[in-house]
Amino acid sequence: MRVIAGLLLVLWIVLPVVPVLLWSVAVQWAAPAVLPPSYSLQSFSALAATDTVRAAGASSLLGVGVATVATPLGYLGALAIQRLPRVPARLVELTLLAPLAIPPFALVMGINVAFLRFYLLPSVGVVLVLAVTALPYTAFMFRSALATYDSRFEEVARSLRNLVANGPPCPGAPARWCNRPGILPRVPGGLGRLHRHAAYRRGAVADASHAAGVRCVGYRE
Amino acid sequence: MSSSLEFIGTSRSFGEATVLHEVSLIVEPSRCVALLGGSGSGKSTLLRIAAGLDDPSSGQVLVDGGDLDGVPSEKRGIALVFQKPLIFPHLNVVDNVAFSARMAGQSRQAARRHAMAYLELVHLADFAGRSAGRLSGGQEQRVALARALARNPRILLLDEPFSSLDSRLRENMYSLVEDIRSELAPTIVLVTHDRREASILADSIAVLDDGRILQHGPVAQLHYQPATLAVNRILGGLNAISGQVDGGIHHSVLGRVRVQPGMVDGPAFLVMRQEAVRILPAGEGTAVGNVAGLKSLGAHTLVRTEVAGNDGLPETLTVEVSGDPGVSVGQMIGLQPVNGSGWAVIR
Ligand SMILES: Nc1ncnc2c1ncn2[C@@H]1O[C@H](COP(=O)(O)OP(=O)(O)OP(=O)(O)O)[C@@H](O)[C@H]1O
Ligand SMILES: [Mg+2]
Numbered sequence: 237m238r239v240i241a242g243l244l245l246v247l248w249i250v251l252p253v254v255p256v257l258l259w260s261v262a263v264q265w266a267a268p269a270v271l272p273p274s275y276s277l278q279s280f281s282a283l284a285a286t287d288t289v290r291a292a293g294a295s296s297l298l299g300v301g302v303a304t305v306a307t308p309l310g311y312l313g314a315l316a317i318q319r320l321p322r323v324p325a326r327l328v329e330l331t332l333l334a335p336l337a338i339p340p341f342a343l344v345m346g347i348n349v350a351f352l353r354f355y356l357l358p359s360v361g362v363v364l365v366l367a368v369t370a371l372p373y374t375a376f377m378f379r380s381a382l383a384t385y386d387s388r389f390e391e392v393a394r395s396l397r398n399l400v401a402n403g404p405p406c407p408g409a410p411a412r413w414c415n416r417p418g419i420l421p422r423v424p425g426g427l428g429r430l431h432r433h434a435a436y437r438r439g440a441v442a443d444a445s446h447a448a449g450v451r452c453v454g455y456r457e
Numbered sequence: 458m459s460s461s462l463e464f465i466g467t468s469r470s471f472g473e474a475t476v477l478h479e480v481s482l483i484v485e486p487s488r489c490v491a492l493l494g495g496s497g498s499g500k501s502t503l504l505r506i507a508a509g510l511d512d513p514s515s516g517q518v519l520v521d522g523g524d525l526d527g528v529p530s531e532k533r534g535i536a537l538v539f540q541k542p543l544i545f546p547h548l549n550v551v552d553n554v555a556f557s558a559r560m561a562g563q564s565r566q567a568a569r570r571h572a573m574a575y576l577e578l579v580h581l582a583d584f585a586g587r588s589a590g591r592l593s594g595g596q597e598q599r600v601a602l603a604r605a606l607a608r609n610p611r612i613l614l615l616d617e618p619f620s621s622l623d624s625r626l627r628e629n630m631y632s633l634v635e636d637i638r639s640e641l642a643p644t645i646v647l648v649t650h651d652r653r654e655a656s657i658l659a660d661s662i663a664v665l666d667d668g669r670i671l672q673h674g675p676v677a678q679l680h681y682q683p684a685t686l687a688v689n690r691i692l693g694g695l696n697a698i699s700g701q702v703d704g705g706i707h708h709s710v711l712g713r714v715r716v717q718p719g720m721v722d723g724p725a726f727l728v729m730r731q732e733a734v735r736i737l738p739a740g741e742g743t744a745v746g747n748v749a750g751l752k753s754l755g756a757h758t759l760v761r762t763e764v765a766g767n768d769g770l771p772e773t774l775t776v777e778v779s780g781d782p783g784v785s786v787g788q789m790i791g792l793q794p795v796n797g798s799g800w801a802v803i804r
Contacts (some may be wrong), residue, residue, distance in 0.1 A: 391510045392543045396557040397531035398608050 298363060305367040310374025317375075318382050332375045335368050343368070459486045459644045460521045460534065460611040462507060467516035469502055476502050478668045479516065484612075486521075489638065489645040490673070491655030493691060494665035500648040501540060503665070504614045507646070508537040520612065536610035538618045540648075542597035544589040550600055551576060551585035557608040575603040579633065594621040599630070606637065613643040619654065631657055652693050656680075664688050680730065682717070682800050689728050689802070695759075695775040696734070697726040697802075707801050710766035711774070712743040714794060716801040725801040731777040733795045736760065736784065742791030746774060748784050758782045762790065 259265065260279050262272030282288060316328045335343060344365055351361045462484040469477040476499045484490045492500050505511040507518055509530035518525045525533060545553050551572050552559075558568035569585075576582045579599040584592070592600065598618055605613065619627050631654075638645070649655050655662050656676045663673040664687075671691075672684040683689040686697050700709025702725045707714045709727055716727070739745065746762030753759075760782050765771040774792060776782075784790055 386543065388539065388541070388543055389545060391530075392539060392545070393556070393560075394530045395508050395510065395535070395537045396604065396608050397560045398534070398557055398610075 298359075298366060301363040302366040302370050305363060306370040306374045309367070310371055310376075311378045313371065313375040314378035314382050317379060332372050336372050340369065459642050461486045461519075462535075462612050462644055462646065463517075463519040463522075464503070464507070465517040465519065467503070467506060467513045467518060469499070469506060469511070470514045476668050477506075477513070480665070480668070480670050482663055482670055482673060484644055484646055486644055487638075487642040488661070489634075489647060489659045491659035491662045492646060492648045492665055493650065493652060493655045493662050495650060495691070498665045499668040500665055501616055504537060504616050504646065504648060507612075508535050508614055509533050510537070534611040535614060536605040536608045536612070537614040538598075538601050538605045538616060540616040540620075542594070542601040544592065544597050544600055544604075546589050548589060549585070550581065550587045550589065550592070553589060553600055554603045554607050556604060572603070572607055575607045576600075578606070578636070579603045580629070595623065595626055598622065602630075602633075606641070609641075610643055613637075613645045615645065615647045617648050617650070620649075620651075627654075634658055652691070662692075664691050666691060681733075683728055683802065685802055685804055686726060686728070694728060695731045696729045696773075698729065698764075698772050698774065699724070699726055701725070702801055707799060710744060710764045710772045711792070711794070714743075714799040715797060716799050720801050721803075723803070725803050728800045728802055729774070729794060731759065731775045734774065734776045735793045735795055736776055736778060736782065737791035737793055739789040739791055742793035744774075744792045746790050746792045748786050748788045748790060749773070750786060751782065751784075756780070760784060762792065764792065 258272055261275045261277065263274045263276050263278065265272040313328060313332050317325045317332075319325075320328065347365060347368075348361075351364075356364075464480050464482045466479045466481055467477055468475065468479050480499075480503060482490070492503065494500050502511065506513050507525075509525065509528065520533065520535070544550075545556065548556065551569050554572035554575050555565075555568035558571045559565065563571070573582060573585060576585055579602055581596060581599055581603065584596065584600075589597075589600075598621060602615075602618055619630050622630060634645075637643070645659075647655070647658055652662075659676065661673060661675050662679045664671045664679065666687055672679060672688045674682075679688060679692050680694070683692060683694065689697060698709045698711055700707050700711075701723065702708075702716060702720050703722050705715060705718060705720060707716045707725060707727045711727065711729070714727060716725075735742070744764050746764045748760060749763045750761040751758055752761070754777070757777050757779050758781070760776045760778060762774050762776065763771045764774050776792070
């Protein structure tokens with residue numbers, strides 16, 4: 237049963253692609269014919285033409301540019317919707333949705349005036365316009381991602397960061413080996429390690445081990 | 458070297474509701490204080506304020522005498538084990554414990570080796586490679602404990618860390634805490650609503666009720682010399698006999714019982730723990746009781762007795778006896794305080 241359902245699903249996805257594949261190798265394909273009457277690779281050779289490559293390059297660049305702008309903005313928008321009190325959050329939500337509601341033509345014409353006034357580079361302008369239309373999608377994608385995320389994980393992470401310098405610095409060692417939560421990886425046994433470590437923190441054997449360079453040795457990888 | 462932690466008049470309100478009322482509490486270096494209180498009494502809120510995850514509405518938090526106001530969480534040297542384990546779902550067990558070392562810039566390898574020592578400590582070394590989603594509740598809590606310990610805190614705040622462990626594992630964790638205390642000697646604040654756990658682990662108990670510290674003192678003091686009826690109730694005391702104090706003697710249906718010096722004359726309740734009363738054959742002891750009910754606690758039994766006074770209403774006195782009490786409902790028995798003296802409170 238599951239196999240049949242799976243096959244049906246595959247067909248459902250694959251079938252619509254078949255005509256497209258046929259089109260890509262057809263010379264002409266008119267209405268009554270079930271299959272194209274003649275085939276050629278003409279369309280594929282056109283792919284390699286410089287114009288197509290340039291256009292593809294420009295599209296990709298635009299795409300990357302838009303994603304770079306719209307993704308972080310969308311994240312911030314989603315955060316604002318999640319964290320702000322109800323009414324301001326609603327306003328942010330509406331603002332983010334607005335580009336979907338306003339006809340693109342009106343949007344572009346309106347914003348063009350502003351861009352001209354700021355002497356904006358045309359390519360930057362295009363990226364910004366596209367980013368505005370992409371924003372609702374990135375924002376709502378992040379919103380659903382944030383909905384399943386417990387913000388207390390951030391608190392845990394904060395409480396686990398340790399910027400308090402532990403123990404005395406180790407003389408003669410590069411600074412990056414010091415001021416880290418110190419433990420001596422070479423001392424065998426869990427509690428043995430803890431014990432040595434506790435001793436350092438109490439300062440009891442710190443001096444002796446400094447002289448031996450022990451504390452720092454632990455950090456050399 | 459561990460630190461002292463001190464709250465001075467710390468209050469916290471959420472809108473209209475005041476959750477903490479001028480809490481003042483001192484935790485000496487390397488000591489363990491249990492914060493005991495019912496659900497919603499503000500225990501977690503107090504820990505969050507100490508850890509820098511929440512700000513007090515007024516009052517101060519001091520570490521080694523220095524005010525922590527404005528000091529961000531990561532610079533406080535305080536680790537908090539949350540009430541929920543909150544294991545990072547994208548990391549496996551060992552990387553969860555290694556998180557703090559990684560954040561401090563250690564290599565993955567060194568951080569993991571460091572983490573393994575702590576996983577051994579909580580008996581989870583075999584689970585190092587397990588993904589976070591495939592742990593039981595108790596295992597998650599132990600990972601959370603190891604993760605906080607691996608951060609080398611000067612002060613360790615534990616928010617009901619053992620509440621989802623079975624009793625055997627809980628006993629193991631108690632001895633683990635003992636180990637940690639003797640090895641690392643951090644200052645510990647342990648939140649719990651289990652007075653037995655508080656008594657086992659802590660040097661002193663602070664009772665928090667409705668956002669107020671009612672009493673802070675050694676374990677025995679809280680059990681046998683509660684400041685108020687509320688403290689007696691929270692510490693599991695079942696008996697409060699109303700009566701009058703006159704010249705250092707409490708008069709009630711239990712007869713005359715000497716109470717603590719300095720007790721002013723007037724109406725007062727005699728607090729007498731159920732463990733501190735003995736059942737005797739009828740006719741002996743200082744009072745006569747009528748057995749009104751028996752309740753088994755497993756190895757122990759609670760005997761509820763009605764003690765009739767010369768005047769007024771009968772009082773209920775509950776006695777805890779180990780094993781078979783050897784009495785039945787309706788039987789008349791004699792009652793006697795184990796100690797000659799008692800403890801009286803006014804409210
Ligand atoms: N962010 C918040 N906003 C509003 N009220 C809060 C907030 N956090 C806690 N409270 C309220 O503060 C009170 C104390 O909460 P807290 O979590 O400190 O209780 P607790 O003593 O830890 O209880 P439990 O034993 O159930 O964990 C509760 O009544 C709770 O509803
Ligand atoms: Mg709590």
